[in-house]
Amino acid sequence: MAKQPKVFIDGEAGTTGLQIRERLSDGIDVEVISIAPEKRKDAEARLDMMRAADVIILCLPDDAAREAVSLADNLGDNAPRIIDASSAHRTADDWTYGFAELVGGHADQIQNARRVTNPGCYPTGGIALIRPLVDAGLIPSDFGISVNAVSGYSGGGRSMIEAYEAGTAEPFELYGLGLSHKHVPELMRYSGLTRRPIFVPSVGNFRQGMLVSIPLHLDLLPGKPSLRDLELALTKHYDGSTIVSVVHEPLETVGQRIGAVALNGTDKIELFVFGSETQKQAVLLARLDNLGKGAAGAAVQNLKLMFGL
Numbered sequence: 001m002a003k004q005p006k007v008f009i010d011g012e013a014g015t016t017g018l019q020i021r022e023r024l025s026d027g028i029d030v031e032v033i034s035i036a037p038e039k040r041k042d043a044e045a046r047l048d049m050m051r052a053a054d055v056i057i058l059c060l061p062d063d064a065a066r067e068a069v070s071l072a073d074n075l076g077d078n079a080p081r082i083i084d085a086s087s088a089h090r091t092a093d094d095w096t097y098g099f100a101e102l103v104g105g106h107a108d109q110i111q112n113a114r115r116v117t118n119p120g121c122y123p124t125g126g127i128a129l130i131r132p133l134v135d136a137g138l139i140p141s142d143f144g145i146s147v148n149a150v151s152g153y154s155g156g157g158r159s160m161i162e163a164y165e166a167g168t169a170e171p172f173e174l175y176g177l178g179l180s181h182k183h184v185p186e187l188m189r190y191s192g193l194t195r196r197p198i199f200v201p202s203v204g205n206f207r208q209g210m211l212v213s214i215p216l217h218l219d220l221l222p223g224k225p226s227l228r229d230l231e232l233a234l235t236k237h238y239d240g241s242t243i244v245s246v247v248h249e250p251l252e253t254v255g256q257r258i259g260a261v262a263l264n265g266t267d268k269i270e271l272f273v274f275g276s277e278t279q280k281q282a283v284l285l286a287r288l289d290n291l292g293k294g295a296a297g298a299a300v301q302n303l304k305l306m307f308g309l
């Protein structure tokens, strides 16, 4: 029988760490090794955990994740493999982007990678929608794209959760209005866009769940594609995936509105092409759980790929 991989979750007590822990206790053949809670920020103790681990999953703020990687570097060739859930290494050339469905064959790259950077929750939705359409030639890479999104408050980690649960946060707000959100470089790099998209995130008074939407003027696209053309290209790209699905619901069925929380507790993502053929306008839409495919679900998916679980 193959050896059970030993997993150290650095940041195990945080929002993402806890979700990963929960998923790993659900019949996945790994041994989770945990640090004593009072030592969780002690570099020597963390290094000892890294020595014992086959893989570490970083569920830390960006600076702490960078520090964890330099700790692991001290172990040279004996360093464990790394999955980083933070945004510290998302556009680094020597890391593999942990979105298995990105392009054909990408899952094999994750399988063989030593260092995998987990996608951000918003880029997961945006890239899932845009990349296949750029690759199919339906959206030119220099096309002007806007990405609007709403997240549950768990996306902001422990401090935002506490603020919402104490009733001290705005019930709903847009943010990132200086258009320099940290997710934009990642979104550009992996969606294949060369023109910087306008990204406007927002957060509301619900714990988890996410919608990412992209309005498009179809008559400004070079081939003037129909809604059906866009839907077909997405369907073809994700054919066979058990995680990403393209939902073929006519507008009349969904009633021209869609909620953010239907996939909560799952690691799935749904893609929709809404709009009006008459107006030649579309809204591409992704629905996911920010803590599922947007964080912990993707980390566990990558772990399974890396260890053939």
Ligand SMILES: NC(=O)C1=CN([C@@H]2O[C@H](COP(=O)(O)OP(=O)(O)OC[C@H]3O[C@@H](n4cnc5c(N)ncnc54)[C@H](OP(=O)(O)O)[C@@H]3O)[C@@H](O)[C@H]2O)C=CC1
Binding pocket: 010, 011, 012, 013, 014, 015, 016, 017, 040, 041, 042, 058, 059, 060, 061, 062, 064, 085, 086, 087, 119, 120, 121, 154, 155, 156, 157, 158, 159, 290, 291, 294, 295
């Ligand atoms: N929440 C989400 O939807 C998503 C989060 N992410 C990313 O995952 C990472 C973790 O986020 P999240 O779980 O939400 O954050 P949390 O704030 O909920 O948890 C972070 C954890 O890291 C611990 N920690 C902080 N500094 C250190 C340190 N120097 N050494 C060891 N442990 C430390 C914290 O401990 P303490 O509280 O005691 O300081 C806490 O347990 C972030 O980089 C985030 O951007 C990615 C995708 C989605």
Ligand SMILES: CC(=O)N[C@@H](CCC(=O)OP(=O)(O)O)C(=O)O
Binding pocket: 085, 086, 087, 119, 120, 121, 122, 151, 152, 153, 154, 155, 156, 157, 160, 183, 201, 202, 203, 294
């Ligand atoms: C609501 C909220 O605050 N969301 C976070 C993103 C959460 C996420 O995916 O973050 P990482 O890229 O850090 O992993 C934000 O906008 O910064």
